Amino acid sequence: MTTPTMTTRVRRRRGDPALGAIALVALGLYVLFIVVPVLMSAWKSLTNENPLLARSDFVGLSNYREMAHDSALADSLGFTLLLAGTVTIAANAAGIAFALLLNRTSLSFRMMRTVAFLPQVLSGVIVGFVWRYILARDGILDNVLLSLGIIDRPITWLGSPHLAVLSVGIVATWVLTGFTTVVHLAALQSIPVELYQAAMVDGAGRWQRFRRITFPMLAPGTTISVTISLITMLKLYDIIAVLTSGGPANSTQSTALYIIQLAFTDDRYGYASAVAMLLLVVSIVIALSVTALLRRREVDL
Amino acid sequence: MAAALLTLAFVSPVYLTIVNAFKTQAQIVRDPAAPPAPPTTHNLTDALARPDRIVQIGLTNSAVTVVVSVLLIIPLGSALSFWLFRRSARLRRIVLAGFAAGLMIPPAVVLLPTIRILTFLHLDHTYPGLVLANVGGGYLSFAVFVYSGFLRSIPGEIIEAATVDGAGSLRIWRTIVMPLLRPATATVTIFLSLWIWNDFMNPQFILGPLHGQTITTGLYLSVGQFSTNYAQLFGVMFLAAVVPVAGYLALQKQFIAGLTSGATK
Numbered sequence: 380m381t382t383p384t385m386t387t388r389v390r391r392r393r394g395d396p397a398l399g400a401i402a403l404v405a406l407g408l409y410v411l412f413i414v415v416p417v418l419m420s421a422w423k424s425l426t427n428e429n430p431l432l433a434r435s436d437f438v439g440l441s442n443y444r445e446m447a448h449d450s451a452l453a454d455s456l457g458f459t460l461l462l463a464g465t466v467t468i469a470a471n472a473a474g475i476a477f478a479l480l481l482n483r484t485s486l487s488f489r490m491m492r493t494v495a496f497l498p499q500v501l502s503g504v505i506v507g508f509v510w511r512y513i514l515a516r517d518g519i520l521d522n523v524l525l526s527l528g529i530i531d532r533p534i535t536w537l538g539s540p541h542l543a544v545l546s547v548g549i550v551a552t553w554v555l556t557g558f559t560t561v562v563h564l565a566a567l568q569s570i571p572v573e574l575y576q577a578a579m580v581d582g583a584g585r586w587q588r589f590r591r592i593t594f595p596m597l598a599p600g601t602t603i604s605v606t607i608s609l610i611t612m613l614k615l616y617d618i619i620a621v622l623t624s625g626g627p628a629n630s631t632q633s634t635a636l637y638i639i640q641l642a643f644t645d646d647r648y649g650y651a652s653a654v655a656m657l658l659l660v661v662s663i664v665i666a667l668s669v670t671a672l673l674r675r676r677e678v679d680l
Numbered sequence: 681m682a683a684a685l686l687t688l689a690f691v692s693p694v695y696l697t698i699v700n701a702f703k704t705q706a707q708i709v710r711d712p713a714a715p716p717a718p719p720t721t722h723n724l725t726d727a728l729a730r731p732d733r734i735v736q737i738g739l740t741n742s743a744v745t746v747v748v749s750v751l752l753i754i755p756l757g758s759a760l761s762f763w764l765f766r767r768s769a770r771l772r773r774i775v776l777a778g779f780a781a782g783l784m785i786p787p788a789v790v791l792l793p794t795i796r797i798l799t800f801l802h803l804d805h806t807y808p809g810l811v812l813a814n815v816g817g818g819y820l821s822f823a824v825f826v827y828s829g830f831l832r833s834i835p836g837e838i839i840e841a842a843t844v845d846g847a848g849s850l851r852i853w854r855t856i857v858m859p860l861l862r863p864a865t866a867t868v869t870i871f872l873s874l875w876i877w878n879d880f881m882n883p884q885f886i887l888g889p890l891h892g893q894t895i896t897t898g899l900y901l902s903v904g905q906f907s908t909n910y911a912q913l914f915g916v917m918f919l920a921a922v923v924p925v926a927g928y929l930a931l932q933k934q935f936i937a938g939l940t941s942g943a944t945k
Contacts, residue, residue, distance in 0.1 A: 409816055413790060413821075415797065420793055480686065493929070501921055503880060505917050519712050558939070561940065635787075658789055
């Protein structure tokens, strides 16, 4: 009954069970280590689970009610959003500027491009230590600024809340700029030269050429660069853990650090899970809405 | 000129890490920014001669974790992507949306339940547990996205022809798709190796400080011990950084290509 064409069609639809089996293993692992943990967090967030308690009870939304009055949480969320927003803007502005500066093909510029990406290659632990050394009181930065006469006495960059926030922002911007530069450089190099030639024939000045050609043509690169910057900042842990451990006075405690502290220092599993759910929702909402917004902007430009 | 100066200022932290690894404590304290004159290799030999062998152990453990994790993620990620590629567009969209979440979820959010699951499997505080959490976590999402994006660029006729020849999916995947996906595999290998090598949170909490060290947690530990012995610190830091930096310098063309393939489309 079955003709050869039918066999191939059936076969193509069903595929080979062996490939399906490998795919299923991959899906299963992903479900086990991403989907199930999220569901577990959602469930635990409704309990008062604590390894020091003999049993954990269902407490309804009481963890979420506590979150509404938790000033440490409000501070950490405020810091995380402030950091994510400002560092994303600063790193992408710096990345575009750096890319424009390095957009030549001569050897020395290729070397500089290679070097510009280096911060991205280093572990956050190393980045944290080197900068802790640079920013120390009477450290290298203080000495440079003193000798240039910009400041008249040493500054404790990591010692006061405001300056520590600024310092974490500078270090994170430094790391991310390596990434944003390379992405924008690639986008720059994909812009057809003819566009600029035509604009010059039309008498467009430098600023107009940037405003009307470069900036809009960079948009797809900017979308990716901004989205990844934001996601990176919302999950940032290692650099802060080494640079400030969240201090002084919890001023640089990101929400990721707060979750770790609640879970592993305070042993409050239930409450840590509730805060984790909040960070999850905030991260996904921000990532999705910013991507959608930037995509729409690509079309408009 | 301005570009050169700016680049120099930008990489000065990297410069400090390198030069101070080859200076004595006295030289570092006198002028941290000075070049190592005369250079000393004592910091490196001291770091390698420590009785706890933290550098050697960390490098070995990191290397094993990276190699095993990546060797598992590549076939799993590419097979899943190819399998998905041949399903309906609707199913593909749903599954890929699920994997997109893996890229956005902060690791801190799933850390505690991940440890609970590993405890349940009797794999908590072990290297197999660490590898398993790497393979199933957000890294797999990255692999699936790179492979799925690349698969769309393969002409359908090639796979079509193999199907008519009667080759099964597994054979098509192994003999035709995998070779075509080589650039994607290069991107996946490079970035996952770098990220898993540099990862701090997973080894710190899934493995736990008492149960073993990767190079990042070992470095973190030794800084606690030598907070003022900068010579020793910079020596350990240099040894920790040299592997990813050398890898990047050797493979930078592929690095940049992988990073920018999405940016210019």
